Amino acid sequence: MDIGKIWNYISKPEVVPRLFAAFLCLILAIEFFVPTTYYKDQLYPKDIPQSQIFKSSLAPYDRGGVPLIKPADIKTQYPQFEPIRGKITAYLTPLSQWLSEKTPYFGTTIVSTPGGILDEILYYTRGMDTILESLTLLISFMIFSWIYLNRERVE
Amino acid sequence: MTPEKKSGIISLIIGIIGFACIIFYSNNVLLIYLGTALFTPFMIYGIGMMVNPKTKRSEEGRIPFRGW
Amino acid sequence: MSLNIDSIAGVFYGYIPFGDIVFYFTEFSLIGFIIALFFTLVVYLTKPEKQLEFQIGDFGDKLNYVSLEELKIRRLMAIVCGICTAFAMLTGDLFDYALFLAVIGIANMGIVSAVKKEGVLSAAFYYGIIAMISTLPLFGASALILAKTGTLSILELAKNSHDLLFQKIIYAVGMVGETGIAPFYAAKAEMFRAPGAPYILMIHLSSLLIIVRTVEIMLNVH
Amino acid sequence: MDIIILNNIYHVIDAISYGLYAFLVGGLLLGFHRKIIARIQGRPGPPIIQYLIHTFKYYLKEISIPITAGNPLYIFMALMGIMVWLTALYLGVVFKTSLLILIGLYVLQKIVEHGCGLSSGSPYGKLGGVRSVFSAAAEVPLFAAVGIIYILTQSLIIKDIISYQLLNGPIIFKLPFAAFAFFILLISKAPNSPFGIVKDKSIVSGYITEHFGILESLILISDAIAWFVLLWLFIAVFIGPIVILNPLLTLIGMVILTFIISIICALTPLLTPNHSVMLQILITALVIIDLLHKSATI
Numbered sequence: 001m002d003i004g005k006i007w008n009y010i011s012k013p014e015v016v017p018r019l020f021a022a023f024l025c026l027i028l029a030i031e032f033f034v035p036t037t038y039y040k041d042q043l044y045p046k047d048i049p050q051s052q053i054f055k056s057s058l059a060p061y062d063r064g065g066v067p068l069i070k071p072a073d074i075k076t077q078y079p080q081f082e083p084i085r086g087k088i089t090a091y092l093t094p095l096s097q098w099l100s101e102k103t104p105y106f107g108t109t110i111v112s113t114p115g116g117i118l119d120e121i122l123y124y125t126r127g128m129d130t131i132l133e134s135l136t137l138l139i140s141f142m143i144f145s146w147i148y149l150n151r152e153r154v155e
Numbered sequence: 156m157t158p159e160k161k162s163g164i165i166s167l168i169i170g171i172i173g174f175a176c177i178i179f180y181s182n183n184v185l186l187i188y189l190g191t192a193l194f195t196p197f198m199i200y201g202i203g204m205m206v207n208p209k210t211k212r213s214e215e216g217r218i219p220f221r222g223w
Numbered sequence: 224m225s226l227n228i229d230s231i232a233g234v235f236y237g238y239i240p241f242g243d244i245v246f247y248f249t250e251f252s253l254i255g256f257i258i259a260l261f262f263t264l265v266v267y268l269t270k271p272e273k274q275l276e277f278q279i280g281d282f283g284d285k286l287n288y289v290s291l292e293e294l295k296i297r298r299l300m301a302i303v304c305g306i307c308t309a310f311a312m313l314t315g316d317l318f319d320y321a322l323f324l325a326v327i328g329i330a331n332m333g334i335v336s337a338v339k340k341e342g343v344l345s346a347a348f349y350y351g352i353i354a355m356i357s358t359l360p361l362f363g364a365s366a367l368i369l370a371k372t373g374t375l376s377i378l379e380l381a382k383n384s385h386d387l388l389f390q391k392i393i394y395a396v397g398m399v400g401e402t403g404i405a406p407f408y409a410a411k412a413e414m415f416r417a418p419g420a421p422y423i424l425m426i427h428l429s430s431l432l433i434i435v436r437t438v439e440i441m442l443n444v445h
Numbered sequence: 446m447d448i449i450i451l452n453n454i455y456h457v458i459d460a461i462s463y464g465l466y467a468f469l470v471g472g473l474l475l476g477f478h479r480k481i482i483a484r485i486q487g488r489p490g491p492p493i494i495q496y497l498i499h500t501f502k503y504y505l506k507e508i509s510i511p512i513t514a515g516n517p518l519y520i521f522m523a524l525m526g527i528m529v530w531l532t533a534l535y536l537g538v539v540f541k542t543s544l545l546i547l548i549g550l551y552v553l554q555k556i557v558e559h560g561c562g563l564s565s566g567s568p569y570g571k572l573g574g575v576r577s578v579f580s581a582a583a584e585v586p587l588f589a590a591v592g593i594i595y596i597l598t599q600s601l602i603i604k605d606i607i608s609y610q611l612l613n614g615p616i617i618f619k620l621p622f623a624a625f626a627f628f629i630l631l632i633s634k635a636p637n638s639p640f641g642i643v644k645d646k647s648i649v650s651g652y653i654t655e656h657f658g659i660l661e662s663l664i665l666i667s668d669a670i671a672w673f674v675l676l677w678l679f680i681a682v683f684i685g686p687i688v689i690l691n692p693l694l695t696l697i698g699m700v701i702l703t704f705i706i707s708i709i710c711a712l713t714p715l716l717t718p719n720h721s722v723m724l725q726i727l728i729t730a731l732v733i734i735d736l737l738h739k740s741a742t743i
Contacts, residue, residue, distance in 0.1 A: 427578060
């Protein structure tokens with residue numbers, strides 16, 4: 001076995017992703033058997049799956065509360081920085097209000113205001129994440145559109 | 156003015172402004188040291204460009220003694 | 224064990240709250256932040272170099288230019304990458320940091336995607352695959368840490384011990400893939416052969432600063 | 446008001462003289478390094494002050510910016526080398542702050558190499574820059590070493606590490622792997638080292654091919670300061686207060702370290718890029734296993 005040959009082989013770009021995937025599999029396979037614990041008092045609690053269904057039309061995302069009057073039930077890491085948290089979490093546009101009265105599955109659609117992309121910004125706790133999530137999409141769209149528009153260009 | 160001379164003058168100006176700032180408007184020792192680290196190279200480069208010998212090239216952008 | 228951020232990253236100066244996500248300033252993160260922003264400025268001001276290339280099996284050299292429209296998109300991506308790197312130095316939240324890494328990874332591919340060279344593009348493709356795979360360990364590890372400790376804030380996690388060694392290993396593996404260090408650098412190093420030094424340099428700067436910052440987080444969270 | 450300004454001027458002079466001291470010591474040590482290599486190879490070699498003479502000679506040489514260069518990055522990179530190492534000198538040697546910041550600054554040295562190589566547009570410079578990116582593997586053992594040191598001393602502030610060694614003796618005997626990783630780093634930074642693929646003579650001068658005249662002089666200055674800072678760091682972190690608290694002993698320690706490194710550099714061949722990187726990765730793997738072992742036992 002020639003170690004130089006192995007070294008040269010793993011320095012090729014097309015081999016590197018395979019190598020990384022194998023490495024990742026190894027790590028995750030080891031991690032699978034590592035005992036771990038679950039902390040009950042979670043910071044961002046979720047309801048048990050299917051527990052809200054048919055009780056509320058906003059199904060998985062219903063946090064209660066009345067917009068601008070009664071704050072919703074939201075736990076945060078630093079309550080001192082967020083004096084008005086949960087006040088607008090329950091806000092629905094007139095159209096969504098009408099839709100939510102018609103169907104019990106409104107909360108599962110992406111257009112439902114509490115939930116989907118915008119839930120965290122409305123929970124008023126993790127706004128920075130929401131910006132970055134949309135930025136990721138925006139940048140990939142920009143790259144794609146530039147490449148698409150300039151696909152005919154030659155050097 | 157050649158671009159080399161211009162870069163020297165610009166870096167000298169940056170260096171002098173930087174040193175003036177850290178001498179007159181600073182009261183933190185760490186900040187003075189870091190400012191010195193930041194602006195000393197500009198000063199070294201600027202002074203070096205001032206004492207740079209006059210070019211031997213016949214024309215700008217041409218290398219001496221080699222034609223072309 | 225009494226551990227705190229002061230003994231790792233130097234003097235703690237303060238924080239900016241963005242809701243639950245707190246940006247904090249230490250000596251280390253301030254220096255990283257200033258370097259990243261300063262570099263972004265230099266990259267913005269710099270004109271791309273014209274690269275001389277050997278011709279194999281032929282005489283003479285080929286001069287590579289970066290055309291104006293290519294320059295615009297690449298400069299934009301480099302600036303996005305620089306600003307994200309600068310704020311990734313400050314953020315005090317594991318999930319937010321992972322998101323910053325994802326944005327940096329995509330911006331890195333954007334920087335080279337405009338180059339019409341086969342070798343560079345295929346290297347970028349392989350790097351993209353690695354970056355995509357590595358989002359699994361990155362976000363998965365932050366989810367595991369949240370499940371085990373109930374919080375994502377680095378400041379809270381640094382206060383007392385949680386026995387997070389294996390979660391931290393997965394997080395580090397995700398970082399390794401996203402920045403492409405050591406054995407997985409080959410795909411990324413090929414990308415650096417593209418013309419346009421200042422933008423390419425931004426890829427390198429962001430990944431190096433991110434590695435150091437990840438080491439700081441790994442030491443803080445315990 | 447005047448007192449503050451006078452105080453500030455005093456601090457500035459203090460800082461500059463520190464930098465000058467580091468440059469002179471580093472330059473002399475690098476000259477010494479060259480001399481020893483020459484003697485081992487059976488040549489008389491240049492005088493020890495040759496490095497400083499070179500620096501001053503290049504400082505007074507004319508430069509012209511190549512038409513292919515991307516400005517202002519081309520000039521800024523040479524300045525940045527000095528900025529990085531002066532900052533490392535002040536934060537490390539003078540203020541004794543966090544080791545992590547110094548590692549971050551060391552990592553910026555890669556940016557300087559890469560930027561110098563790529564911003565000039567020269568094919569040789571580009572090869573040097575790409576090789577510098579390849580050899581980024583040399584930094585990874587450093588991070589693992591930092592982790593090991595932290596597990597042992599519970600602090601990364603250099604002041605705390607020194608006071609820990611005052612109580613418990615030098616770290617080098619407790620953490621031989623971390624010290625070895627750091628030593629490999631010193632070797633890879635030395636001129637003519639087996640890991641010196643960045644300045645391989647087959648690619649002319651590597652990344653400084655197009656940085657001539659005053660720009661090369663700036664890079665030589667930064668290299669001299671870098672050599673001083675890295676040797677100081679090795680002595681401070683691994684050998685400890687016995688040597689570091691006395692400037693004369695520190696100098697003697699630096700000379701001895703330079704001597705050892707020169708002998709290694711003179712007797713080893715230059716590795717090819719792939720092999721150099723892979724050897725460094727093997728060392729990394731060794732140090733990471735040590736790190737995992739240490740953190741699992743605590």
